[in-house]
Amino acid sequence: MEDFFTLITGRTKGQAHGLHLGAGSPAHLEATSFIEICPKDMTRLGIKDGQIVRLRSDTGRVDVPARTGSLPAGLVFIPMGPTANALVGTDTFGTGMPLFKGQRVKLERI
Amino acid sequence: MSALIENVTCKFCGCLCDDITVEVEGDRILKAKRACPNGRSMFLNYDPASRNPLVDGQIVEWDEAISATVDILNGADSPLIYGLSSTSTEAQRKAVELADRLGAIIDSTSSVCHFPTSLAVQAVGEATCTLGEVRDRADLLIFWGCNPLVSHIRHFSRYSANAKGLLTPNGRKDRTLVVVDVRPTQTAKAADHFLQIEPGTDYEVLTSLRVLIQGQNIEHGVGGLSAEQLQELAHMMKTCRYGVVFFGMGLTMTPGRNYNVAELFTLGAELNRFNRFSVIPMRGHGNVAGADQVLTWLSGYPTAVSFARGYPQFGPGEFTTVDVLSRGEADAALIVASDPIAHLPWMAAKNLERIPTILMAPTANCSSKVAKVILPTACYGIDAPGTSYRMDNVPLRLRAVFPNTRPTDEEILSRIIKAVQPC
Numbered sequence: 001m002e003d004f005f006t007l008i009t010g011r012t013k014g015q016a017h018g019l020h021l022g023a024g025s026p027a028h029l030e031a032t033s034f035i036e037i038c039p040k041d042m043t044r045l046g047i048k049d050g051q052i053v054r055l056r057s058d059t060g061r062v063d064v065p066a067r068t069g070s071l072p073a074g075l076v077f078i079p080m081g082p083t084a085n086a087l088v089g090t091d092t093f094g095t096g097m098p099l100f101k102g103q104r105v106k107l108e109r110i
Numbered sequence: 111m112s113a114l115i116e117n118v119t120c121k122f123c124g125c126l127c128d129d130i131t132v133e134v135e136g137d138r139i140l141k142a143k144r145a146c147p148n149g150r151s152m153f154l155n156y157d158p159a160s161r162n163p164l165v166d167g168q169i170v171e172w173d174e175a176i177s178a179t180v181d182i183l184n185g186a187d188s189p190l191i192y193g194l195s196s197t198s199t200e201a202q203r204k205a206v207e208l209a210d211r212l213g214a215i216i217d218s219t220s221s222v223c224h225f226p227t228s229l230a231v232q233a234v235g236e237a238t239c240t241l242g243e244v245r246d247r248a249d250l251l252i253f254w255g256c257n258p259l260v261s262h263i264r265h266f267s268r269y270s271a272n273a274k275g276l277l278t279p280n281g282r283k284d285r286t287l288v289v290v291d292v293r294p295t296q297t298a299k300a301a302d303h304f305l306q307i308e309p310g311t312d313y314e315v316l317t318s319l320r321v322l323i324q325g326q327n328i329e330h331g332v333g334g335l336s337a338e339q340l341q342e343l344a345h346m347m348k349t350c351r352y353g354v355v356f357f358g359m360g361l362t363m364t365p366g367r368n369y370n371v372a373e374l375f376t377l378g379a380e381l382n383r384f385n386r387f388s389v390i391p392m393r394g395h396g397n398v399a400g401a402d403q404v405l406t407w408l409s410g411y412p413t414a415v416s417f418a419r420g421y422p423q424f425g426p427g428e429f430t431t432v433d434v435l436s437r438g439e440a441d442a443a444l445i446v447a448s449d450p451i452a453h454l455p456w457m458a459a460k461n462l463e464r465i466p467t468i469l470m471a472p473t474a475n476c477s478s479k480v481a482k483v484i485l486p487t488a489c490y491g492i493d494a495p496g497t498s499y500r501m502d503n504v505p506l507r508l509r510a511v512f513p514n515t516r517p518t519d520e521e522i523l524s525r526i527i528k529a530v531q532p533c
Binding site for chain 2: 006008009010011012013016017019020021022023024028059060069070071072074075077080081082085086088089090092093094095096097098099100101102
């Protein structure tokens with residue numbers, strides 16, 4: 001089962017701590033390689049906490065574990081970092097700013 | 111034998127907390143008293159050991175590394191200088207001088223954080239104040255699309271929600287705290303009022319507030335908020351003594367970007383008909399505000415500047431790094447105190463693998479893996495002194511808590527400037 005979602009990225013305490021231990025370090029990668037999905041969408045898509053889901057955008061594909069998060073339905077969250085950046089496109093609409101918050105992604109259970 | 115050094119400024123984020131006491135033993139920092147977890151992690155994990163540069167993965171002397179850097183830059187038709195937000199103001203000046211000499215494009219990390227804010231300032235101006243005024247006077251604080259309890263952890267205690275000041279002697283009790291966001295963040299949980307709006311509706315909500323504060327009415331809700339919620343917020347904004355909106359990436363990274371921010375700045379300016387009202391961006395890196403300042407002094411523009419024609423040209427979407435890299439328009443890159451491989455969309459960042467890239471940074475990062483030349487410089491605020499701009503554009507001095515064993519960004523950039531051929 002798959003569905004489209006709006007991806008937002010953002011900072012977390014774990015992501016910041018991981019950066020100090022080294023961007024690309026195991027701690028940084030672990031802190032930035034998961035997706036938060038709201039309980040309603042988790043139930044609807046039959047996804048359990050910790051289950052690997054596949055995300056696709058026009059620019060990339062990643063497989064990450066899912067976590068239940070406090071979000072509205074249709075919105076998913078990944079901490080800023082390499083995983084999210086594989087999905088965010090390069091169109092800046094003339095502003096220099098990519099769509100770090102608002103990227104359309106397809107999510108499926110695998 | 112350890113030593114205590116007081117009043118050290120933490121340069122991790124735009125708060126620039128300047129009340130840190132660090133305990134130093136030899137070349138290691140043992141404690142960073144009063145620092146937040148982010149700042150403490152920066153101080154305690156820093157390794158100031160002497161390190162030589164690398165060229166093609168081989169350890170070389172500084173002269174050889176600078177020579178390799180100069181060869182790359184002299185051989186490029188369209189070099190890009192990127193980063194700058196975690197270096198000193200003094201080094202930023204040198205980076206702009208180098209860009210001018212090379213005819214390069216220069217762009218700070220601001221282009222992927224608050225550059226839409228700069229575009230909005232250019233369009234409509236800003237009503238602003240210092241964080242000292244916020245602490246002393248503000249009785250209404252609105253955090254819009256930002257999460258300071260995660261990203262700027264001491265903002266509440268030093269400057270805003272919990273800070274005690276001249277007209278706010280009881281701190282949190284003297285202020286009303288509102289959070290506007292699309293999700294219930296940690297900051298939202300600390301608020302008196304959390305207004306959860308639908309994603310991508312910031313502009314509409316801000317326009318509705320402008321309508322309301324001008325005395326017009328709205329009959330229907332907007333962006334997931336009821337008409338009553340909007341009316342209540344507009345009433346708070348009009349009747350407070352001193353209001354401040356802090357905003358973050360929730361406005362600058364979402365659809366609408368600079369238009370969202372311009373609408374907020376306009377609302378803030380209009381509220382000054384009723385009381386004092388300011389709008390302040392939550393700047394991320396410790397001296398990203400300084401990068402905007404320095405580039406503006408020297409070129410007239412805050413970032414996204416090309417010197418290719420011999421004079422500064424401003425080009426949002428043209429000379430901004432994600433656009434330059436994704437179109438393959440740079441044929442060499444000098445990265446200063448930044449990590450584009452970790453922080454830019456991969457489809458743009460991966461082009462740094464295809465061009466000769468020089469990385470100037472105090473610690474190894476993801477961009478080290480693609481850099482042809484690595485210049486391990488000292489860290490401003492830990493083993494090098496310098497100047498940094500707080501998020502409210504107040505410049506503060508960064509102290510060195512022990513002597514540097516590696517050269518500073520400013521020193522290395524000065525050597526490169528002397529050695530490169532002018533375009």
